[in-house]
Amino acid sequence: MPTKILDLPDTSYVLPGNRACAGCGIGIALRQITAALDGKMVMTVPASCLTVLGGMYPIASVSVPWLNVAFPSTAAAASGLAAGLRATGREGEMTVLAMAGDGGTGDIGIQALSGAAERNDDFIYLCYDNEAYMNTGTQRSGSTPAGARTTTTWAGKRENPKDLPRIMEAHGIPYVASTSAAFPTDVYDKVAKARDIHGLRYIHMNTPCPSGWSFDPKDTVAIGKLAVDSGLVVLYEVVDGVFRLTSRSASLAKAGGRLKPVAGYVATQGRFRGMSDEAIASVQAWVDTRWAGYLARDAAEHCSSQTTAS
Amino acid sequence: MSAPESACAAALATASMEVMTGNDAAATAAKLARVQVIAAYPITPQSPVVEQLSAWVESGELPAEFVTVESEHSALTVCIAASTVGARTFTATSANGLAYMTEQVWWAAGARLPIVMCIANRAMAAPWNVLNDQQDSMSVRDAGWVQLYCRDNQEILDTTLQAYRIAERLHVPVMVCYDGFLLSHTMMPVSVPDAAVIDAWLPKYDHPLTVVDPADPRNIGPVVIADPRADASGEGHGGYMEIRAQLHGALLEVLDVIPKVDSEYGAAVGRQWGGLLWEHMLDDAEVVLVAAGSLGTQLTVAAEKLREEGVKAGVLGIRAYRPFPVAALRGKLAGRKLALVYDKALAYGYEGPICSDLRGCLLGTPDAPAVFGAVCGLGGRDVPVDQLAGAARRALADAEAGLRVRETDWINLHLEG
Ligand SMILES: Cc1ncc(C[n+]2csc(CCOP(=O)(O)OP(=O)(O)O)c2C)c(N)n1
Ligand code: SF4
Ligand SMILES: [Mg+2]
Numbered sequence: 001m002p003t004k005i006l007d008l009p010d011t012s013y014v015l016p017g018n019r020a021c022a023g024c025g026i027g028i029a030l031r032q033i034t035a036a037l038d039g040k041m042v043m044t045v046p047a048s049c050l051t052v053l054g055g056m057y058p059i060a061s062v063s064v065p066w067l068n069v070a071f072p073s074t075a076a077a078a079s080g081l082a083a084g085l086r087a088t089g090r091e092g093e094m095t096v097l098a099m100a101g102d103g104g105t106g107d108i109g110i111q112a113l114s115g116a117a118e119r120n121d122d123f124i125y126l127c128y129d130n131e132a133y134m135n136t137g138t139q140r141s142g143s144t145p146a147g148a149r150t151t152t153t154w155a156g157k158r159e160n161p162k163d164l165p166r167i168m169e170a171h172g173i174p175y176v177a178s179t180s181a182a183f184p185t186d187v188y189d190k191v192a193k194a195r196d197i198h199g200l201r202y203i204h205m206n207t208p209c210p211s212g213w214s215f216d217p218k219d220t221v222a223i224g225k226l227a228v229d230s231g232l233v234v235l236y237e238v239v240d241g242v243f244r245l246t247s248r249s250a251s252l253a254k255a256g257g258r259l260k261p262v263a264g265y266v267a268t269q270g271r272f273r274g275m276s277d278e279a280i281a282s283v284q285a286w287v288d289t290r291w292a293g294y295l296a297r298d299a300a301e302h303c304s305s306q307t308t309a310s
Numbered sequence: 311m312s313a314p315e316s317a318c319a320a321a322l323a324t325a326s327m328e329v330m331t332g333n334d335a336a337a338t339a340a341k342l343a344r345v346q347v348i349a350a351y352p353i354t355p356q357s358p359v360v361e362q363l364s365a366w367v368e369s370g371e372l373p374a375e376f377v378t379v380e381s382e383h384s385a386l387t388v389c390i391a392a393s394t395v396g397a398r399t400f401t402a403t404s405a406n407g408l409a410y411m412t413e414q415v416w417w418a419a420g421a422r423l424p425i426v427m428c429i430a431n432r433a434m435a436a437p438w439n440v441l442n443d444q445q446d447s448m449s450v451r452d453a454g455w456v457q458l459y460c461r462d463n464q465e466i467l468d469t470t471l472q473a474y475r476i477a478e479r480l481h482v483p484v485m486v487c488y489d490g491f492l493l494s495h496t497m498m499p500v501s502v503p504d505a506a507v508i509d510a511w512l513p514k515y516d517h518p519l520t521v522v523d524p525a526d527p528r529n530i531g532p533v534v535i536a537d538p539r540a541d542a543s544g545e546g547h548g549g550y551m552e553i554r555a556q557l558h559g560a561l562l563e564v565l566d567v568i569p570k571v572d573s574e575y576g577a578a579v580g581r582q583w584g585g586l587l588w589e590h591m592l593d594d595a596e597v598v599l600v601a602a603g604s605l606g607t608q609l610t611v612a613a614e615k616l617r618e619e620g621v622k623a624g625v626l627g628i629r630a631y632r633p634f635p636v637a638a639l640r641g642k643l644a645g646r647k648l649a650l651v652y653d654k655a656l657a658y659g660y661e662g663p664i665c666s667d668l669r670g671c672l673l674g675t676p677d678a679p680a681v682f683g684a685v686c687g688l689g690g691r692d693v694p695v696d697q698l699a700g701a702a703r704r705a706l707a708d709a710e711a712g713l714r715v716r717e718t719d720w721i722n723l724h725l726e727g
Pocket of ligand 3: 101133
């Protein structure tokens with residue numbers, strides 16, 4: 001049963017006050033992520049907005065063990081933490097969580113992550129995807145959506161983002177999920193589920209960023225929800241290769257699979273200002289094709305596995 | 311090598327004599343040190359170290375975690391993270407592998423982690439060349455690691471074991487450098503100490519600086535501003551510069567610890583290596599030939615040749631290149647006529663790195679010799695003993711002609727083709 005919002009634990013390992021921007025999606029989700037692991041964890045974090053959120057020496061904003069590492073090395077650091085804890089007989093004491101941005105995950109960090117996934121090392125890897133290099137001033141990343149203006153794509157990015165969860169699924173790891181910081185219960189449930197699985201568990205989390213996407217900080221959750229309702233972000237999980245839609249994406253599918261238009265989503269954020277109708281139509285076509293694929297996969301794998309089970 | 315008078319005869323009696331390569335000596339030392347986490351990526355001429363250790367881990371002979379990483383960057387990262395939770399770690403690499411992990415080389419030192427890394431010294435590309443020189447480790451000399459250079463396979467085994475004791479005493483990482491192929495792939499007799507002797511000498515590592523415990527959460531290695539800053543309770547803590555000054559202080563302290571550990575090892579195992587420096591026929595020498603690694607052994611032959619010709623030559627070998635043994639070098643070189651430094655590396659656009667460092671440390675000291683440099687052996691270029699001696703003869707003539715500065719000499723170079 002999915003957790004209800006009022007049932008989320010009150011304990012917070014994210015202390016009041018941090019250095020992230022007002023309305024940052026990372027801080028919202030970090031409460032659920034750390035709560036889902038009961039704080040019995042060590043997280044490792046590369047250069048990113050998350051480093052800044054974590055605090056500046058000698059003051060920390062999060063009360064769980066946290067190891068900062070170099071930008072390309074998150075997954076290898078998690079492998080090292082897991083190996084070190086096993087070697088010193090402490091592997092049962094805590095879950096290892098690697099948490100990095102989209103650039104640290106899908107661009108500079110993908111080699112170490114791919115290696116760790118191929119070895120199926122024992123940790124959770126959570127990518128918070130704010131769709132650009134925010135820490136260094138909103139440059140494009142491989143996860144930046146087409147049409148978005150960044151400080152290295154002044155006329156709007158031409159390419160669609162790479163599909164990181166699918167790349168991770170191709171490694172044959174036991175758990176892959178896609179979630180959104182705007183859905184705290186979905187984040188909580190996926191991290192809690194991942195906690196009890198061994199091997200490499202990959203969670204991709206869309207994370208609205210008011211500063212980089214250019215919207216009012218009060219709208220973080222609304223924009224995150226709209227991304228799901230518009231099909232730009234799809235909530236799902238793949239457990240041992242079996243796909244199922246979850247949370248809001250599952251409800252949308254159940255209600256006939258109708259999505260809101262991409263044009264409406266694009267209109268909410270300054271980063272898409274000036275995006276041409278053709279560019280929007282091209283993203284809409286990309287979304288429609290992907291969404292049809294997810295619906296078909298959900299029907300074929302999830303619904304059929306339910307039928308077999310009943 | 312010298313056997314101290316207090317040599318532990320029992321330790322020598324229980325040791326076994328084996329014939330092995332330098333790479334096997336490194337792997338054997340890692341095994342004797344009971345390393346808990348190994349992560350390494352193959353590169354010539356280091357690969358056999360990785361292969362041997364993985365075989366021992368697979369067979370259960372070495373109870374350790376062996377992480378078969380996808381790159382050197384990840385190899386050192388795994389060691390960094392595992393060392394942070396308190397595991398004893400080991401890795402090894404060469405040339406491009408070391409260059410590829412350079413970001414993490416700096417990280418390991420800045421984070422004060424007692425990682426030990428063997429470097430089978432190899433030339434840097436381009437162009438490709440897998441043979442020996444010392445450009446790889448020299449290029450990261452300033453990163454905050456201890457660097458020890460070995461002359462033979464016995465010294466590789468002994469130094470790797472000593473490296474753990476040095477590293478763990480002061481929380482600094484140590485590179486044990488040995489010449490690729492010349493040592494890494496050459497078989498020599500090596501006395502392997504009994505495991506029980508080493509267990510007693512090098513107990514389990516149990517005092518990491520870092521705490522990784524959900525009951526006592528710490529943010530390890532966060533952003534540090536330039537200036538000191540107060541914590542939530544108002545207590546002041548150093549900024550970036552204080553933290554870096556502490557690392558520098560620890561490295562300077564290593565200058566005392568290296569000879570101490572060497573003699574402690576001598577007392578327990580029965581062999582020691584001279585601490586920071588080693589020497590050959592140095593007492594009355596007027597011309598001192600200086601080098602690091604196995605080149606020093608070749609220089610002893612050159613010095614003997616020069617002696618036969620009536621030149622009072624001797625050899626001063628650099629065992630510890632970082633920290634740089636300034637006082638020891640000044641003490642050994644005061645009053646000599648000439649120090650000729652043979653570098654198997656080059657600071658391109660300037661001169662050999664050891665030569666610059668030595669001239670700098672002697673500058674303005676009383677009775678300092680003339681310091682000249684010679685570059686040799688790049689990319690495995692043969693270093694014939696008579697050419698080593700020839701370079702010394704040329705340098706001596708220059709010094710006797712009153713030269714105090716001179717361009718770098720190149721040994722066995724044939725630019726005309
Ligand atoms: C090797 C290296 N290259 C570049 C950087 C500079 N850098 C720091 S964070 C960052 C971007 C981070 O982007 P992402 O991973 O998406 O995280 P975000 O800042 O968006 O949260 C870059 C380029 C670095 N620290 N290290
Ligand atoms: S730039 Fe975006 S992701 Fe980074 S702290 Fe600000 S809101 Fe959060
Ligand atoms: Mg980002």
